[in-house]
Amino acid sequence: MNSTWNRKHSICGFFSPILASKMDDETETNLLRHEEEEQGPLQQRIWHESQQIWRVALPCIISRVSSFGTILVTQSCIGHVSGIDLAGYALVQTLSVRFINGILLGMSSATETLCGQSFGAGQHHMMAIHLQRSWIVDFITLTILLPILIFGTQIFKLFGEEESIAESGGFISLWFIPYVYNYVFSLTIQMYLQAQLKNMIIAWLSVFQFIIHILLSLLYVYKLNLGVSGAMIALSVSSWFLVIGELVYIFGGWCPDSWKGFTIAAFKDLKPLVKLSISCGAMLCLQLWYYAVLVLLAGYMPNAEVAISAFSICLNINSWEFMISLGFFAASCVRVANELGRGNPKAVKFSIILVMGISTVIGAFFFVLCLVFRKNIAYLFTSDERVADAVSDLSLLLSLSILLNGIYPVLSGVAIGAGMQTTVAIVNLVCFYLIGVPLGALLGYLTPLQVKGIWMGMMGGVLAQTIALIYMIWRTNWDDEVKKASERLMRFYVKSDENVEQVFD
Template sequence: MDNGMREKLLDREGSEEGDLKVRVYNESKKIWKVALPGIIARVAAFGTIIVTQSFIGHISSVDLAGYALVQTLTVRFVNGILIGMSSATETLCGQAYGAKQYHMMGLYLQRSWIVDILALTLLLPLFLFGGPLFKLLGEDPSIVGSAGYISWWFIPMVYNFVFTLTMQMFLQSQQRNSIVAWISIAQFAMHVPLSWLFVIYLEWGVDGAMAALCISSWFVAFAEFGYIMGGWCPDTWTGLSSAAFKDLFPVIKLSISSGIMVCLELWYNSILVLLAGYMSNAEVAISAFSICLNINGWEFMICLGFLGAACVRIANELGRGDSKATKFSIKVLITTSVVIGVFFTSLCLAFGRNIGYFFTNDVEVANAVSDLSHLLSISVLLNSIYPVLSGVAVGAGLQGTVAIINLCCFYLIGVPIGALLGYVANLEVKGIWIGMILGIFTQSLALSYMAWKTDWDKQVRLASERLQRWYLKSSEEQNGNGHA
């Protein structure tokens, strides 16, 4: 090879490398534009739940266990259904935005409100009869009394999920979710002093902690209502419409498959907490396990930011009809999320032995949290992989496939192994957590294989067919004043 040819080859390789750097940079900007506000919003919102747990934990260990039982079992159960069903909004709005069907996004949002309100109302007995249900499940009687009372307090709080979850996905799909981040920061900034005022200064105890949680949660809902309906989304929000009641069945069908997908994931942790409730020292086991799950959950909120970014990027590109951009986005998303996961895993390993004291003064509980710190760090690392792949599935509308994967990995592998290690091998909470890790690991492998084998050209066609099938003409088109 002569010098001239070698120079041309090196120039071409340098150009391709430079082009790749530009593509990665541009894709990263798009990802972070969605992910960063989503991360801030989720960390702040979940932080209010953590703060409430911390205040209740310093009231009494029984109330801490009762709160942990309700928040980790009932609320997670219901929240799982609502997050899952609301992800239909994410799929439809994301693809509609990519296809420039802007006026349809407001209709999809309203349809999700209708479906989610009906679903949550059907689930109310779980809160109304929380005490008897926990008693029926054989939980410790002292914990059951506190859990039953706290269940009632969660009723006004959970209804905000119907609106905040769907509105955040609506705004996120059109990359307007920076307002959600600011609202969530304001929520957290308000929640901490409000909790101190009610619990410490006014000495209202558990009532004060839960009242502060309800007030700060609904603050977010009303603020998002004001933003959307106040004229800041002129193309995508055209007002309330009776057309929202049309084509509800397909939305319900997609919402149910979405709900099953997320629920199987979130209920997994709930079942493991339930298993912890049957340990010899149930109060310590539930409290320690719940604290670790909440730490894991708080970090998971960062990963959910990437889940949201994955959903938006995949849905937008499929709506535009670009399968190559879809595959490139998946690669950049996973790489970025794993790097962040490694960073937080290192923090867990460095500070895991002392983190329990943030939530409780009980030395026994804090030591139990310390014993779980290494398993917590492994879970944090796995958090950086599977949420992104789940987001890819939501963006493509593949929730049904992921639901089957979650069922097999979590309930045929994770839960049985966790129960065997916890009770038969006498590893107790550690055994349960090891089972949880194995379930998540197999799920991550399965989702990776699914993303690799998916025919993205076919998904582009399917997205186009779905959007055309549910399309309704805007008022301008009906009056003959619009354009194609």
């Protein structure tokens, strides 16, 4: 018991006397359990850590695959309605919506860092405050970004897209407005719940959302013949089903330790959160916008309709598999944040190695699977033989990209868990925009490779980023990161007795 007492106070020393007084019996028990697990046999440690990883990764994979599946179902429905509308949808979804999603996902990842480290440090009451603060920041941010969707046609024409595709894209952009507002809640709630290992409910809700979306799409598009409008109505309705289910779960009392009701503390000290959110946003936006820039380049190719459609289909297949990688992205983020919050650098390093190994093996499996099916994949999204041939021509590069998906998302998750977003943002800027985009433009326009050349450039940027992140994480001193995590938590800390200033429960 003395060793546990010493261990407890060595960690609390990082957090100040306030946090030391907040350490309860449950936290002490957890510290003892972690201490015993670290000293156990390697096989036992691997088994325990694998359970922790899959406890976060599996629900996240299910939820993200299901949620992104709704995007692909909508694309498939629109693709069988009109080739022009398929290209217009591809522009909006890959450029405008990805642009907005990138900003909101990046801004929301501050919630992932803070909630994960707060949970590890035993500051459960702070998690709801972080969540409510993120809703305020994300809602204001999204409202500022709405002109991107409102003036979609004018923006696409400004970038030189064909008039028919730009007109279709502008029409579809307006339908995306009710859809994108679900991001304010769905992204942040998922990060809030997975930080406390309660994200299985999101997996179930996402599966139900996917089923509802398929049924609504069949009803609106094929039964009622509403075409593109019907597909977009189905997308918006199903996306808000997920949000409402998540809010019912939180408000219904299933998060008693972290949710105490709405509080005016959420409106205080927003500036530090905004600063962290901006650095998080820069990191992920630079990565997500990278693909959007490449789709824009594809739009200037000869026969732009086929080029955009084929590139977008391949990119969406890559993105759908990437949803699996995001499960391990979330697992690495949560595990790193939790262990840094507990003051346990050895557990951080062990978790990074294990989650990287699991993710790489799964990426290799899908690499082989994509090579086997090749051209057949395209017919899920289009009946145009020209587009299917173009997709088949890109299949090898698509497979290699999927293989890389098993590596670099985990590294990005480690960075977010540790709060290294600013450094990674610089890495992304250099690798994607000073290496990937110029290389893609060079190979796409100055060689006969065309769309394949653009994809090769994209892979070059991703490979450079992967190497840079591996080096950065290998060189990281995790003892120093524990100290930085404790300082960060103290900057955002609000005493639990301030929660009595609630607006309503």
